[in-house]
Amino acid sequence: MIGMVKKIFGVLASLRTGIWLLFSLIAMLLYGSLIMPVREEFQALHTTPLFEWLYDSPAAVTWWLFGAIVILSLLTANTVLCSIESLLRKRSARNLLLVISPQVIHIGFLFVLLAHLLSSYDSFQGMGQAAKGTTLQLPNGSVAIIDDIRADIDPAGFINDWSADVRYMSGGKELAKDSMRPNSPSFYDGIGLYIKTVRFEPFPVALIQISRDPGAPWALVGGVLFLIGMTTLLVLKIRMEEAVQ
């Protein structure tokens, strides 16, 4: 039994396993990218959390995503075990930063996977047209009222910018006031309000998207860690190169 566990550990902690897992993952995503544009089922994936969509969709279109999830789970175990093994093996190395920085990159990658896991489970997206005074129901029970819709149109007739004012209310009590414009959404209680586009005829109307993406902060943490690790590793490698020369 112990021999068996050791064998499994040995396989999972191997770089060779990591390389073949990456190959398999690429193959799965490649297949997915080919069927995605031709199957209508994928349209719903933009507005439904991944796990809910997987549950509702036929296996003929989802099997590659299940495969990718299994491979990613194995890759997570492989990344963790390889990192631990590398840290233990090189703990007495002279340049510790050179040992740690690849592991920081790995941790960043794991945070991004965690972000995807959270988003796949509990994200929300809704869209609707709203005129001045429209009340939008938010997933946390409160409401958002659109107060004003504006646009900045240049002399040639192109719309340079647009924005809308919003008021958050709950039980008749005003909670907050904010405004939103492209690339600058309004956030309240983890929910984002996005103004996608506007129309002024016959009266001002904005296309508003309501989003909640619980994985986003973790993805940012992962991205920052990844960049820190990557930059450190690059700088160290350049310094080592210069020292050799």
Add this chain to the structure above:
Amino acid sequence: MQALTVISGLLYMAGFYRTGFVYAGLLCQMIYMAYRGMALGRLPIVGPHDTLFFMSASTMVFALAVTARHKERLRLLLPLVGLALFFTALSALYKPHNTPLPPVLKTFWFESHVALSFFSYALFGIAAVFGGLFLSVKDQYVETLQYKAILVGYCFFSTAMIFGGVWAYLAWGTYWLWTPKELWTVILWLFYSLYLHARLRQWWAGRPSAILGIVGFFIVMFTYLGVSLFMKSSHSF
């Protein structure tokens, strides 16, 4: 002003005769991009004309830097000039995109996402050329140069992906969209991750990793041009 694109192409061709012409070609490219940037009031990196031209100039900037201290500079530089020339010629096939940008594209995150992506594409292109050179001349130094180009390109590409995620979250409410373009971007990132890990193993070192570096650039070109041309995706040029 568009004549500058033709002049830069001709100067690159003359670069096969003397290296000085390569610098002149790059200068013409810079002037053309600066002119377009000032005329449009933004970085000229929207649409295939501008992006291919930007990629050509980026290839030349990195090529000159990478080969600067090399003894046999011409042997390394000339194939890279050929690559830059190819992108310049390709960009001439497309019309420049001169209309104002929609508000959602007017952000630092978009500009940096695109610029960093094309820096990385240029470096991956350089790496593919070095991979080809290594396979023909079997010089280990060239293979090391390929690895370095991929390592720096991977850094730029990862940063571009992170910036793209921040932009997507601020513009569309999610850092990830299920489109073929995003999937191919991840395929590309995974492929170069695979290269960097595989090269650590003895079996993959040398010829196999050089081939991986070449294959990677075909994935780059498909991710950049192929997905937009052949696949229905909301995320295109």
